[in-house]
Amino acid sequence: MNSFKQKLQHIMDWEYFPILVFTFLILIFHLFVRPSGDDIIYGTVFYKEPVLTFIQDAYFNWSSRIIIMPVAAFFAGNSFWLFAIANILVYFLLATMISKLFVYENKLQANWVIVFLLVCVPFVTMMTTAGWVVTNIHYLWPLTFSLVALYPIKKIYFNEVFRGYEYLLYLVATVFGMNMEIVAAILVTLYSVFVVYFATKKKFSLYLLIVLLVLLGNIVFVFICPGNGVREMQEIIANYPEYATFGIIQKLAVSATSFVFSIDQNFLLLITTGLAWFFSWQTYKKWPFRLIGISPFIFCIMVNTVRVIVLSPKFNHLFSLVTGNTIHEWITFSGITNGYLGFFHYLGLVLMTFFVIALMLMTVLLFKDSNKLGIAILAVGASVMSRVVMGFSPTVYVSGARTFLFQYIAMVIFGLIMYQEFNPLMRAENQQRLFWVLCFMGGCGYLESFFKLI
Template identity: 30%
Template structure:
């Protein structure tokens, strides 16, 4: 009995125990999900049609619809084994969490892991149901998880940590899966290219980094030259966005720019509010100049005023109503000769600049400043490139996942500043607050 109690105590004190709790929570959630609808149903029919096995279907898709020739074979098979998806998708979420933990250095790994688990619970996972749970997760959250996992060797190489021979197989396999999704391909390629070049500049070139970069370049070429992607674009224009071909390049970029920031800054968004709140706290506890604190307060104040108090302030402050309703299917509807129409873009741009400026100022070690800024811009860029797709609106909220996790990862990095400060004793309170909001998020799904 004493042995059992000691083992339970050891488990509780284990630095990865937060992910044990996270796994149990995810298993519980996945056991309640209703499957078999949306694109899941369409993929379910593939193997039910006469003499149509997976490969002919994938070849047909390559020439007529999609370059996701690695993801879709697994998807077609897995829709027939829903119980297996429930287990594997839970495992993927755990891989995502552990990967973030492995990527971010911490002076208190266990507490940092509680933060990671809690914030990921807050992520609005219902976004991963927009096209059917299995199809959406395997095309978005799975590439994200494997993409993060494939970046772990970058950190190991930078910190001169040993990489075992068999690990390379897992890293390359994960990379290939992640690269088969367009947004994640752009992210992973950017990360590997930047750090490969960095190591070359530091006269520490690494063959594995070079190989991963080449795989990324090959994947982006494969995606851009896939005939199915072109055919699909024509079809999607007719179905979802007939006016798309007539839009100028500048109009499309503004549409991607404004729609991306609106989701986080103007609309109620608990992840961004948490991130911007941490940004302000970190600026305060690092004793920066008063003006810097004001700058750090801008994103947080904007998210509160427009996101959470917007409904109450629309009659008192007409500008709030104007900004909140300025988004159209073409972006914020900017008119060149109308100063007022530029206002929404000015507000979100000022908030973005404040975020980037604050991230640069907060960290004494400017490597962390540049890394945090790089992460935010990668997430932001992954959503802006949706402006070059006529499904920017039809794809709904699932395309925001990479931007969401950019803010999640930066939130975890900001928590390290708090962990190293005199406010460390308030961390458990912060964790409890995160847990509370995470619980509310999942209660919505169970309701």
């Protein structure tokens, strides 16, 4: 009996045990979800035409995702449990790669924090928007493989040795990830930054240079792919005709309002901005700095409040009882997401601009004396830009919640970096309290997703 307890304790003390727990929690999701929406459409593809014909049709008529789309069609057309096994492994890989890229010490505790933050990501509502199978493969898989693609940068930075087979694995992950446009932009940006950085440090890497050239070639491929232009025109005609007349400012306004009205109810942004508020108030005693620290948290509270006001039938009913009018006489979701831009769109742009400025200032203030300042800025910058680029797509509202995945994972990374940087500076009892607060919030976030399944 004692031997069994020792073995169990040994497993629980393993630094990757939290990620096994996360994987099990994701497995539970797969017991309840089933193919739907685009899963059904993709599932019939290879009964109608050969793979190469499907890829050719996609290239000329729909999308440059000529790698992702046939993979999605394959899994959608076979047993759901074949996909479930592969998908669960991808979720495991997601958490593992965040750990390998951004955790340097006290790995067991840090990996628990990764799990607490990840379970607050509303995977269920995001990944069922176009079908569980298709949405995961089009969004989660490229994002996860992009983290694998970034791992060589860390190994080169720390002068770690590459095994021969690793080059092939990293290259395959890069090719799959870059087939998704947002991921392609992220990878080419980061590889460009680090190729230049390593060049200044006289640390030349032929592998990084080759991958950068592949990434740049892929960007050209995305722009010249005729299917992307065809799809954009079809989406504009079908979903957002006015979009064809928009300039840069109008598209930025659309991006800003889509953040407010398309985001899911979730705990993640509240936790990460709440941590920033807490740590900034621990670090600074002057009120101007404290106001900068709390501003992003207040903004997130406002966003959640606006969503309740506009989207909640119960609130609308209460408003009608009190005022005799409906809130929808003033503002409606359909009014925001259709037609020409109005006051609320530009108000959203102004507020989002202040939010982004406060977020970046908060990040600089928190990490100005830390060697993690660059990573923190990259994480927050990736979070912001992942939403900005959505304004340049006519499907910004139609795509809905799933497009927030990139922002959420960037904020998971930012929250992890903050925790590792500032938690050790607190007293031991406060560290323990914060750990259990994150555990409680993670539990609430997971239950929120779980209850949407049953």
